[in-house]
Amino acid sequence: MSESTYEIYAVKYAHHDRPARDNFLGGDPHETNMPLDYFVWAIVGQERSFVVDTGFDAEMGAKRGRQITQPPAAGLKALGLEPEAVEDVIVTHMHYDHAGNHALFPQARYHLQDREMAYCTGRCMCHQALTHAYEPADVSVMIHRLFEGRVRFHDGASQVAPGISVHLVGGHTNGLQVVRVRTRRGWVVLASDASHLYANIEQQRPFPVVYNVGDMLEGYQKVRELADSEAHVIPGHDPAVLSRFPAARPGLEDWVVRLDADPIGG
Template sequence: MTDRSEPPYDLFAIRYATHSGRRAVDNFIGGDPHETGSDLAYYVWVARNPERTFVIDTGFGPEAATARGRTLHRLPAEGLALLGIEAGAVDHVILTHLHYDHAGTLSAFPRARFHVQDAESAFATGRCMCHAHLRQAYDVEDVVGFVRCLYGGRVAFHDGVDTLAPGLTLHRIGGHSAGLQVVRVRTRRGHVVIASDASHLYGNMCGRIPFPIVHNVGEMLEGHALIHRLAESPDHVIPGHDPLVMALYPPPAPELAGIVARLDVPPRPL
């Protein structure tokens, strides 16, 4: 049953960084190493209504951009400011997982409670991090910063499916990392799923082709099906890194074109 106890959420994607020069093999298991692949865009997301605001993920900063060869266009907090949101005043941040590009810059949110899956915290601090392949997408300083927030009483744990507020739910998917979660948000156009890295690109989930950075391929493939079941339609699923999001969805104001996209309205035909 649809929950109508409070207004639907306005939903935004904020592009803060990019990565170009990728090959098909970098984006798809089994991709041709000789073929050019899609660039990646890096986003944080915002769901807000008159009652509450949720920031989804916290991105990365200049140190990570330099170390990993990414182009940082603006700090995530600077992107939030374009929507009139002060990072230092945010009360709730959902961390879809703890990879460097989703859980950096935690210090920019000094009063926030961080919402994460039990399985993700255990994965990022447990025995799997003995393996270089599994820890490559984590940044140890980000994880230590997360643990400091935990010891400061600022982490809320979730196990599987949970409701944070009317019209906003968390769903553990796994696959890409052990505790990856997606966010289902009720908007004016129906329920939209912020898939994060359950599907980096439209091509991953539409073709059922896994992204190469993966903990459990089976969970990732099952996750492609689950995110579509959670959404109103395929057009209601937002992948985590596809540059097409900026082309498909309009900006909230002309000056924010290419930076912020409204996800609570239908996509534009290309």
Template sequence: MSESNYEVYAIKYAEHPRRASENFIDGDPHDDSLMPLDYYVWAVVGDDRTIVVDTGFGAAAAAKRGRTITHPVEEGLDAAGIRRQDVRDVIITHMHYDHAGNDELFENARYHLQDDEMQYASGRCMCHPEINKAFAADDVARMVHRVFAGRVQFHDGAGEIAPGVTVHRIGGHTKGLQAVRVRTARGWVVLASDASHLYAHMEEGRAFPILYNLAELLDGYETLRRLASSRDHIVPGHDPLVIDRYPAASAATRDWIVRLDEAPVR
């Protein structure tokens, strides 16, 4: 592995059964077919650094919101051989509860966040329960504390985290959602996070029903395609098909940790 190429791991930590109609703004309420969501964090591993993308949620949030933790985030990181105390950079794609919890896991890390996302998560939009229900006030408050402790690096649009790893503001789902572009041996992989929850959102030009700006979200699909080496290099944020399509990191983690720097197997 060269200095500019990284291994990329998708680590599933939770799941939620869900009807397909609930996953699309224009979902048919009569459609009772199932389309569950998986919850992931991602790890970008190079020769001299490991960057974690998103931090997930823990048991308390799972109980409160009716989600099922399949493997705690820390267990997944350990299984992927990642020493949490050595992680120096954590990218938060956006501040929703399922991407910005587990405060205690990365005590030595600097957090990377878009300016727009911090303003969104701590400003006037949070006066609306219909918007703030996807956030956890404690997660936002802890990010404010990190700002005062000098542990947050803000980005305004595109920014480099390390050679071969960049962030790109997409918006749409939240005001400051950012995707992550990673150079790998197979080309540029783009971690879309919730810029596209499911493959179906990008492929069909449809939208998940939690959003800040619909036009921005739909325009974001083209940005993801421009950033990635091909459409097969874009990884959605919650699709169980990610586990099916990519090779397992090891035999022991076949159903919950996969390698995104390797070509899809199906």
């Protein structure tokens, strides 16, 4: 592994059963269960490691009706990453399931799009249809980090480190960013909620929690262009990620999988 090539891991921390109709704008004709899994991601390099998103805790899971399967910290520690030592956290957007666990990374600087902070503290938050996925405490804590000198803002496309860049996509929120990472198998894109499920991007069917539908649809194309292939695009909530990629090591099946490895079955 070269200095600017990274390993990437998806760490599942929660699960939510829901009908397929809840995952597509305009619903879905199939009366089937189409669950969501919840992930944080670890980008591990020779010199530096990064965490992408921070998840939520058991209290928030109970409030939101989501089941914690393993706390995010447990999955990171299984990879040898101690949260107290993490220096950089990339927050794709400020929704409750991506920006919680406030005390988990006490030394980290947080990477966020300018537009996301403006969005979640601005006039759009006057509308319940847009606020329901945000938690005021998450936003407040990020503002405190800002005044502590622990937030780095990005405006559009920006390099975080050699081999790692963030890219403004919007759509799901006004300031959603995706993360592009150089790996041994090429450029992988952690799409986060630019595409919750493989079906959203593959079938061009938007997820119903959305700020701008046009930006969400354009985001699918942008994500494809950033990745080396569709197999290099990692959606934010699809349980199939756990079956498409190998476990980080024996004993971590269905929990922590390695995304820089070749997908199972080719």
